[in-house]
Amino acid sequence: MSVLETDPEDMIRVIDEDGEVVGDVPDLSEEEFVAMYRYMKLARHFDERAVSLQRQGRMGTYPPLSGQEGAQIGSALALAENDWIVPSYREHGAALVRGVPLKQTLLYWMGHEDGNRMPEGVNVFPVAVPIASQIPHATGAAWARKLQGDDDVFLCYFGDGATSEGDFHEGLNFAGVFDTPTVFFCNNNQWAISVPRERQTASATLAQKADAYGFEGVRVDGMDPLAVYKATTAAVEKARDPDEDQLRPTMIEAVQYRFGAHTTADDPTVYRDEDEVEKWKAKDPIPRLENYLRAEEILNDERVAEIEASVKEEVAGAIDEAESVPRPEPREMFEHAYAELPPELERQYEEFAAVREEYGDDAFLED
Amino acid sequence: MTETQNLTLVQAVRDGLFTEMSADEDVVVLGEDVGKNGGVFRATEGLYDEFGGDRVIDTPLAESGIIGAAVGMAAMGMRPVPECQFSGFMYPGFDQIVSHMSRFRTRSRSRFTLPMTLRAPYGGGIRAPEHHSESKEAFYAHEAGLKVAIPSTPYDAKGMLISAIRDPDPVVFLEPKLIYRAFRGEVPEEDYEVPLGEAITRREGDDIAVFTWGAMTRPTMEAAESLAEEGIECEVVDLRTVSPLDREAIVEAFEKTGRAAVVHEAPKSGGLGAEITATIQEEALLYQEAPVKRITGFDVPFPLYALEDYYLPSAARVEAGVKEAVNFP
Numbered sequence A: 001m002s003v004l005e006t007d008p009e010d011m012i013r014v015i016d017e018d019g020e021v022v023g024d025v026p027d028l029s030e031e032e033f034v035a036m037y038r039y040m041k042l043a044r045h046f047d048e049r050a051v052s053l054q055r056q057g058r059m060g061t062y063p064p065l066s067g068q069e070g071a072q073i074g075s076a077l078a079l080a081e082n083d084w085i086v087p088s089y090r091e092h093g094a095a096l097v098r099g100v101p102l103k104q105t106l107l108y109w110m111g112h113e114d115g116n117r118m119p120e121g122v123n124v125f126p127v128a129v130p131i132a133s134q135i136p137h138a139t140g141a142a143w144a145r146k147l148q149g150d151d152d153v154f155l156c157y158f159g160d161g162a163t164s165e166g167d168f169h170e171g172l173n174f175a176g177v178f179d180t181p182t183v184f185f186c187n188n189n190q191w192a193i194s195v196p197r198e199r200q201t202a203s204a205t206l207a208q209k210a211d212a213y214g215f216e217g218v219r220v221d222g223m224d225p226l227a228v229y230k231a232t233t234a235a236v237e238k239a240r241d242p243d244e245d246q247l248r249p250t251m252i253e254a255v256q257y258r259f260g261a262h263t264t265a266d267d268p269t270v271y272r273d274e275d276e277v278e279k280w281k282a283k284d285p286i287p288r289l290e291n292y293l294r295a296e297e298i299l300n301d302e303r304v305a306e307i308e309a310s311v312k313e314e315v316a317g318a319i320d321e322a323e324s325v326p327r328p329e330p331r332e333m334f335e336h337a338y339a340e341l342p343p344e345l346e347r348q349y350e351e352f353a354a355v356r357e358e359y360g361d362d363a364f365l366e367d
Numbered sequence B: 001m002t003e004t005q006n007l008t009l010v011q012a013v014r015d016g017l018f019t020e021m022s023a024d025e026d027v028v029v030l031g032e033d034v035g036k037n038g039g040v041f042r043a044t045e046g047l048y049d050e051f052g053g054d055r056v057i058d059t060p061l062a063e064s065g066i067i068g069a070a071v072g073m074a075a076m077g078m079r080p081v082p083e084c085q086f087s088g089f090m091y092p093g094f095d096q097i098v099s100h101m102s103r104f105r106t107r108s109r110s111r112f113t114l115p116m117t118l119r120a121p122y123g124g125g126i127r128a129p130e131h132h133s134e135s136k137e138a139f140y141a142h143e144a145g146l147k148v149a150i151p152s153t154p155y156d157a158k159g160m161l162i163s164a165i166r167d168p169d170p171v172v173f174l175e176p177k178l179i180y181r182a183f184r185g186e187v188p189e190e191d192y193e194v195p196l197g198e199a200i201t202r203r204e205g206d207d208i209a210v211f212t213w214g215a216m217t218r219p220t221m222e223a224a225e226s227l228a229e230e231g232i233e234c235e236v237v238d239l240r241t242v243s244p245l246d247r248e249a250i251v252e253a254f255e256k257t258g259r260a261a262v263v264h265e266a267p268k269s270g271g272l273g274a275e276i277t278a279t280i281q282e283e284a285l286l287y288q289e290a291p292v293k294r295i296t297g298f299d300v301p302f303p304l305y306a307l308e309d310y311y312l313p314s315a316a317r318v319e320a321g322v323k324e325a326v327n328f329p
Ligand SMILES: Cc1ncc(C[n+]2csc(CCOP(=O)(O)OP(=O)(O)O)c2C)c(N)n1
Pocket: A090, A129, A130, A131, A158, A159, A160, A161, A162, A163, A187, A189, A191, A192, A193, A262, B032, B061, B063, B085, B089, B092
């Protein structure tokens, strides 16, 4: 039986909170296990540094991902080279796996448009801030690839709150009707800012919503990177190469928790109890994978220390690089609105440039 | 003598909600994070504890649901005050706004009216992510059947919000979040109305009329003060309601000065500056001594924050624009 046939009320699991094996471990090489672990450590350290940069006024509002590394890294690693991810705004970890440099992610949250220009060959859609709005894109993009005769799969991320928006339903419905190679990956982190999961829907699970669109929906322990990897791999394989009686799309509900604030502008102590946070911290995906890999003798103190040191160095280097990028020139605001700058825009720019010339930059910039 | 409190604009919004909710059980607040969290800007802080979860309602994350449900509530005689967390997230509910909220009265020949007030913070300058900074008041002003109110002081915020909630027709109430906490002002504790559709003169002057609203009142006043040092006196008119426009006030200020500028942070083309300019053309052409100068955001998508200070009209741009109009020809 495929894992995708798991009842949506059940939960796909591979290792438990202590890293003990409770399901079939996916077939990964030692290097692949270590890479998974390192990506998670990198995402966590990046996240901690980003939050601290924001606090020091070196970055704007930032959405932290701590606690969600297992879901992001486990799923992104299940993709083949040519596959795509269609993220929301919190998937810095998944983006990293897919080749988005940390410097880009930093620049984006430092308010530079260039941060959202993914390098050529990196199959990642730009950050989508309006909730659920990227879901129909993932359906359409996957559909396009199918029509073009390619076999790329699209992995679309969104939150628990997103399942309440019309775009979620329309995107999944189209995927079912047109049988698109899309995997809908719901990061159910229990909260949509201050609104708990129970306030989004009276359904028992989010995964069961897939049933209404005619394709499979499964729940996976989102704090268990191996379970996430296993479920996503099965969904990606089915999307690429379904059996005759199967529809390509799948919805995966990854049950997890956001350890930190919704964004650096949010104060979670107003709406949730510290007890709940502690309960979920005990399920932290990183020590859990580490325990498993130590038990398997894939990791030891020395390798862990090495990884920790290299991760710190990598993040520090990315921060230096990002901070050395100067503020973009205002001309850039105008350059990407159209293929060719319309004359009225040229005129608006010139008028602006003349005032800037006369009054100087200080008349515009606060900091 | 009435008691007053020294409040910020966002506190005055909260006070207006509190006042109307205390006076009228039909007033309910609904939206994302408005309950226990008190709103992401704290505009509904404490209301959940005061009035309970049936009147301060945390909804699922769905603007079409929020606005559409408010339409249904209003049709049944309640006075819902739905909130969109940022004006940039009103669009999933745009269909409800333009297809229903604005048209229920017309469609039902006034059998149904919609006494609802859709609140949303709007505008740039707070170093926020994409879609958190736009000014799209022209969308709503273009839609017949809606009123569009934009307060720029704590006093107006409370008084205009109370007027909006009591209004028999739907009001889009846009709150300039850049100045949510920028300064405080005296706000009466009691209830009072600041009527919708009435502009206010913020500064008297004979040389040029400058029309503005929302957060742009600040750079405009700043520019007016420094221009005064050079002997240019601006009459600054805060329109406060962009639909219906106070055309009388526009014409009066223009006839006094013969010259005008409009300052808005929304893009220039198709913005309300054009409507104000056309009003002047239609009603006061013979007084006109110079082209009306529009000092606005550019016709480009609002940039991420590294460039937003260049996008938003600054006092320098207002000064330069006013001088151009005053020195014409
Ligand atoms: C259409 C829309 N409405 C409101 C918002 C404001 N907002 C940003 S994130 C968020 C909560 C999202 O919750 P969820 O979908 O669970 O994702 P999470 O942030 O928990 O990853 C809200 C309401 C938005 N970005 N887009």
